[in-house]
Every structure is written in C-alpha cells, then in structure tokens.
Amino acid sequence: ETGVTQSPTHLIKTRGQQVTLRCSSQSGHNTVSWYQQALGQGPQFIFQYYREEENGRGNFPPRFSGLQFPNYSSELNVNALELDDSALYLCASSLYGFTDTQYFGPGTRLTVL
Amino acid sequence: AQKITQTQPGMFVQEKEAVTLDCTYDTSDPSYGLFWYKQPSSGEMIFLIYQGSYDQQNATEGRYSLNFQKARKSANLVISASQLGDSAMYFCAMREMDSNYQLIWGAGTKLIIKP
Numbered sequence: 108e109t110g111v112t113q114s115p116t117h118l119i120k121t122r123g124q125q126v127t128l129r130c131s132s133q134s135g136h137n138t139v140s141w142y143q144q145a146l147g148q149g150p151q152f153i154f155q156y157y158r159e160e161e162n163g164r165g166n167f168p169p170r171f172s173g174l175q176f177p178n179y180s181s182e183l184n185v186n187a188l189e190l191d192d193s194a195l196y197l198c199a200s201s202l203y204g205f206t207d208t209q210y211f212g213p214g215t216r217l218t219v220l
Numbered sequence: 221a222q223k224i225t226q227t228q229p230g231m232f233v234q235e236k237e238a239v240t241l242d243c244t245y246d247t248s249d250p251s252y253g254l255f256w257y258k259q260p261s262s263g264e265m266i267f268l269i270y271q272g273s274y275d276q277q278n279a280t281e282g283r284y285s286l287n288f289q290k291a292r293k294s295a296n297l298v299i300s301a302s303q304l305g306d307s308a309m310y311f312c313a314m315r316e317m318d319s320n321y322q323l324i325w326g327a328g329t330k331l332i333i334k335p
Contacts, residue, residue, distance in 0.1 A: 140322065149224075149311055149325030150265075163322050195263055205317055206253055206272055211265035 111200050111212035119218045120188050128183040128215045132200030139181040140209055141173060144195040156181055157203050185217075193219045223247065224312055224326035232332050233302050240287070241297040241329050243312035251317035254295040256286065259309040259328070268310075271295055307333045 112131045120126050132139050138157045142150035152165035156175035170186040179200070185192055195216050199209035225244045233239045245254065256268040271279045271286045279286045287296040299306055309330050313323040 138321075142323075149313075149327050150323070152322040152324070155322060163319075165322060197265060199265070199323075203321075205251070205315065205321060206270070208255070208267050208270060209323060210267060211257075213262065213264045216263070 111198060111210055113196075113198050113212035113215050115215060116213070117216045117218075119220065121220050122188055122190060124188050125184065125186045126188060126217060128185075128196050128198075128217070130181045130183070130198030130200075130212055132179045132181070132198075133210055136200035136202055136210075137179050138201045138203045138207075139175055139179065140199045140201070141181070141183045142197040142199065143167075143192075144197060144214075145191075146194070150197055153183065188219045190219050193217060222326075223324045224314055226312055226326035226329050228329045229327075230330040230332070232334055234334050235304060236301055239299045239302050239306075239331065241299075241310050241312075241331065243295045243297065243326060245293050245295060245312075245314050247293075247314065247316055249316040249318050253315045254286070254288070255313045255315070255323065256284070256295075256297045257311045257313065258306075259311060261308070265311070269297065302333050304333050304335060307331060 114129045140155040141153040144150040155163040159175045172184045175181045195214045197214045199211045201207045201209045252273045254271045258266045269281045269284045283300045285298045309328045311328045312326045
C-alpha cells in the first residue's frame with residue numbers, strides 16, 4: 108500500500124506567478140484535503156475534494172483553486188502569488204467519513220520571493 | 221475565539237519519562253472528533269491517535285494514550301516511556317460534524333526529549 112505522495116518537494120516562485128502542486132492519495136482513499144502551514148503555526152484548511160467535487164473550503168481567496176481526478180489524485184493551483192503564500196502545503200487523503208483519519212503526504216515547501 | 225488551544229509552546233522531558241501534552245477545545249457541536257499528530261523536522265504529519273466525542277473509553281495506541289475529559293473539553297496526549305525519536309512538534313486537531321469534515325488545528329507544542 109503506497110502512502111500519500113506530493114510533488115514537488117520544494118519550489119521557489121516570484122510574486123505574481125502561478126504555481127501547481129500535486130498530490131497522489133493513498134490507495135483506496137477517495138477524499139483529498141489541502142492545508143497551508145506557515146512557519147511556526149498549525150495548518151490552515153484550504154479545501155477538500157470528494158469524488159472530484161469541492162465539498163468544503165476554508166477562508167482562502169478564489170486564487171486558490173483545485174482539482175481532483177478520477178484516480179482521486181489532486182492538484183492545488185495558486186494564482187497571482189503573494190509573499191504571504193510562502194508556506195508548507197500539506198495534502199491529506201482519507202475515506203469520506205466523519206471518523207476517518209486523514210493521512211498526510213510529506214508536503215511541498217513553497218517560497219515566494 | 222480559538223477552537224483548539226495548546227498552552228505549552230515547548231517542553232523538555234528526560235528520556236524514559238512520561239509526558240503529557242495539553243489540549244483544550246471549544247465546540248457546541250455534540251458530534252466531534254479529536255486527533256493528535258506528530259510533525260518531525262522533516263515536515264510530514266504523522267497520525268498518532270483519535271478520540272470520538274461519543275467514545276466511552278480513552279483511546280490508546282501503543283505508547284500513546286488520550287486523557288479525554290469531555291466536561292472540561294480537554295484531550296491531553298500522554299506519551300509513556302519517552303524516546304529520543306519522540307522529539308517533534310505535536311498538534312491537536314478537531315473535526316466537527318457540521319464543518320465539512322475539515323480539521324481545525326492548534327498551534328502545536330514542541331517536545332524535546334533529553335538523553
């Protein structure tokens with residue numbers, strides 16, 4: 108059973124650019140959630156995808172968007188990057204159930220200059 | 221108001237001692253779940269233990285146990301016989317039934333185990 112994988116591991120962009128982060132969910136999982144973790148803080152929920160539909164969103168602007176594919180892998184897209192977007196982006200996969208545990212990938216560290 | 225509060229920014233513990241990491245939460249939803257995760261310096265979030273609001277007994281997973289006091293809205297993580305590899309950030313998180321299943325996180329506690 109393969110775990111959650113994310114790519115790339117690290118990324119450096121400049122302000123105003125666009126970025127796409129990728130996540131492959133754990134085998135058998137149908138739900139993907141994305142979180143942003145600024146340095147020294149707890150993660151903040153960005154959004155969740157279940158069966159290719161966004162079904163929950165945190166307090167993030169529309170320039171944060173996502174996709175989930177039929178194989179349940181997912182992308183996080185961020186347009187018009189700002190300096191404050193510099194963070195660790197974590198992807199978690201799970202089954203779609205209230206008690207189901209979210210399992211995380213290693214994260215993508217994004218630096219915006 | 222903070223939904224998850226972890227009052228200990230950092231802790232130093234001697235190897236082989238037990239350690240308790242505090243977590244208090246705030247919710248009016250009767251159905252919720254509480255999670256603890258460990259985050260080593262590598263960055264990956266590692267699931268440790270889960271407690272449901274209707275669970276009658278405290279959760280245990282190996283050396284990890286959760287001291288769940290529902291009336292006090294407290295869900296402290298207890299690590300028995302600490303090891304050097306336990307040094308990491310520890311996060312408490314909550315999921316409410318009415319919140320699209322998102323996890324709400326505390327600020328974390330940095331645990332350092334001394335040899």
